[in-house]
Amino acid sequence: MRHIAIVGSGPAGYYTAEAALKQWGDNVRVDIFDALPVPFGLIRSGVAPDHQSIKGVSRRYEATAKSGNVRFVGNVMLGRDLSVAEMQDLYDAVILATGAPHDRKLGLPGEDLANVFGSAAFVGWYNGHPQFADLAPALSHDTAVVVGNGNVALDVARILAKSEEEFAASDIVAHALAALRGSAVRRIVILGRRGPHQVAMTPKELGELAKLSRAHPEVDPVDLPDPALDARLDTGLRKSVALLRTFASGRAAPGTDAITVEFDFFAAPRAILGDSRVEAVEVERTRLQDGKAVGTGETYRIPAGLVIACIGYQTSPIPDVPFDEQGGRFANVEGRIAPGLYCVGWARRGPTGTIGTNRPDGFAIIEKIAADLPDGSGKPGRPGFDALAEQRGIEVVRFTDWQKIDEAEVAAARSGAPREKFVAVEQMIEASHRG
Structure with missing residues (x-):
């Protein structure tokens, strides 16, 4: 069994999870982390609100998210709730898919x-x-x-x-x-x-x-x-x-x-x-x-x-991860940052390409991980993180919790609109507890 952590639940993160499922099937467990309690990254907060057809790509990510082998781990921030080193101790591979939000x-x-x-x-x-x-x-x-x-x-x-x-x-x-x-x-x-x-x-x-x-x-x-x-x-x-x-x-x-x-x-x-x-x-x-x-x-x-x-974006630096200041991305060679540590999407190549460009990028990084890690390492993966989260009192938001947030936003929509988004983390957490 391989245990993969993906940091970032936007297009790059979900395409990479999809690639991992195709590569290893039932022999992989993927945890997708996000600092926010809601998934889909750029689709939710970057795509223009009047471009609803583009936002529809999230339905593809939902199919991946509902796989038993993939888990959304929201409201968890790398660098705040746990370090890169701690995440690497838990997972066979850590993939940074944090985009370029700044x-x-x-x-x-x-x-x-x-x-x-x-x-x-x-x-x-x-x-x-x-x-x-x-x-x-x-x-x-x-x-x-x-x-x-x-x-x-x-x-x-x-x-x-x-x-x-x-x-x-x-x-x-x-x-x-x-x-x-x-x-x-x-x-x-x-x-x-x-x-x-x-x-x-x-x-x-x-x-x-x-x-x-x-x-x-x-x-x-x-x-x-x-x-x-x-x-x-x-x-x-x-x-x-x-x-x-x-x-x-x-x-x-x-x-x-x-x-x-x-x-x-x-x-x-x-x-x-x-x-x-x-x-x-x-x-x-x-x-x-x-x-x-x-x-x-x-x-x-x-x-x-x-x-x-509107002159471009850059990735957020993470403590102890090499960063390319000029490129505004993590320092990497074809997605490899260090043994067991990778990056994908805008975090790898900078803010270039379309949403769809992230799919081949995700599949390419999984191929590299498969070559680097032909066998699972026996690291604890999900159970290890869950124990750490309980010990530290981290309030984790799961995909089923997100579905409650989603339902509440849809119910609050003004006439003709698809949803009214919560704009505060506290509102999202509260909605995730309903029902």
Whole structure:
């Protein structure tokens, strides 16, 4: 029998558990740990609340979670409740699937001013992550600046631009919906250091922005390359650029309730200005040189009361685990950190790829573990952890407990919404005791 511990219950964690079942069948026991009492990680707290079809992938993870050989161990934090060394003493292999939940810093003067947020924090706020539920961003200024040219920047802009009616079937949390209902934001500026041919925005996300009832996307035609050059792009990027060209061609004049979404290309933020709170962003015009954005020396200011940086994420360091500061991930060689210690998903490769990319990653790491550990070691596994948890008074949340939390959230949903999430750990624990 092999005993595997997976730390992190998001896509990477559950795909890895699925791979372990396929590799060893009844000869493996997998415990999936999470610091929160609720599973599914990025699916719950990172995927946009109006992307319910993407969240549906959690049903696949539920099938794995209900296997007798896989166990969800929620409300247990590595480094707080037990150490890496203790977990390694209990399990044949420990796999870190903790994702990349923290924002990369802009590294600019003024980024610590009030109402400047990273996208992990801002997205966590409107998705109800307990760590960010009290963020309370002020939406009292008419202009918001979003830094970044990827899909997360589009998610943030879309959420800021949506009408209340367009959130009807989403699971956006009540505190965020109330704040957006009273929002004064009428102009959203999306800053990108490079140009339209370098965006990481997919056609689907750009197309969604164009369909909103009150959003008015705009691109300066001067920023668009020669159309003949579009033929060199891959299919997805070519479709994205085609949409940006439609934004530059203009459409019906915006109404009184319209929110303008400006794509400001070749624009690099240089400082965030204000006394105690952001009041403006200083921006430098750039140009491409060997594919890289270099400053031209021309600067201008965008008055703004809210700044959200969507420039990437990094993994949370864990005591006694080697960390690659530059890559924002655990130091590893093809997923191996140290004997018996592995990493997978964003914790291994950094924040790249889609949710589905984690599946082959999980299967690959299980193949490596099978090669490294052809036989079980006789470590105690689950019974050993359970004894330790009882000794330390750790309140563990099982998958059946999560199902009670899930039922309570669904029952509390506003009309048309799939659920109303609990935004505090204490609320989750209380709900897990019901019934």
